[in-house]
Amino acid sequence: MDSDLVLHVxxxxxxxxxxxxxxxxxxxxxxxxxxxxxxxNSLLLELTGYVVFVTYQMYYDYPPPTYLEYPILIAQDVILLLLILHYNGSLRQSLIYALVFVGGWQLLTVQKWIIDLAMSLCTFISASSKFAQLQCLWRSKDSGQVSALSWGMATFTCVTRIYTTIMTTGDMQVLVRFIAMTLLNLWVLLTVLHYRRSSSPKKED
Structure with a gap:
């Protein structure tokens, strides 16, 4: 199959x-x-990583198809954040989070060294979000409200982005990030499935 066609797919x-x-x-x-x-905490760190990543890609004029999904993911994460705050009874905090994220986004592009430094920390931030979710699962031993399908799709998208990064920009920082995210997303997915299987017999009793 033609490499350009594979890249488009x-x-x-x-x-x-x-x-x-x-x-x-x-x-x-x-x-x-x-x-x-x-x-x-996992969602907030993930949202931070998304904002940094898409800002970095736009700052250096990378091809839009290599990051076009991130504004969509940010919008979906915002909806998730509002739902979590609502069900936790702390929806009023959403305004504080909005101000922090908008202010941080504006700060990223003030100087080139700021966006470069933020991108160098992006993998750590995104990895921390996965570990925060893992820690939450280990502590609660309950994956009933965690969607295995969402984590499975997240793993798939990171695998495809490893390929598109290699074939387009070749940016090593971006490539390392996607490799790390693939492994960590898979770890979360397996943990969710593990606790789901563990809880199944209890539900049948």
């Missing part, structure tokens, strides 16, 4: 999956009206 399949990536998690929360097993 990888880009558009990633975009398509990301358009609905958070929907399963959103629907699970709306149905359960509970955030047990879902980490607010």
């Amino acid at each position: 990888a880009n558009f399949s990633t975009l398509f999956v990301c358009m609905v990536l958070k929907f399963p998690q959103i629907f699970v929360l709306m149905r359960a009206k509970s955030t047990a097993g879902v980490s607010l």
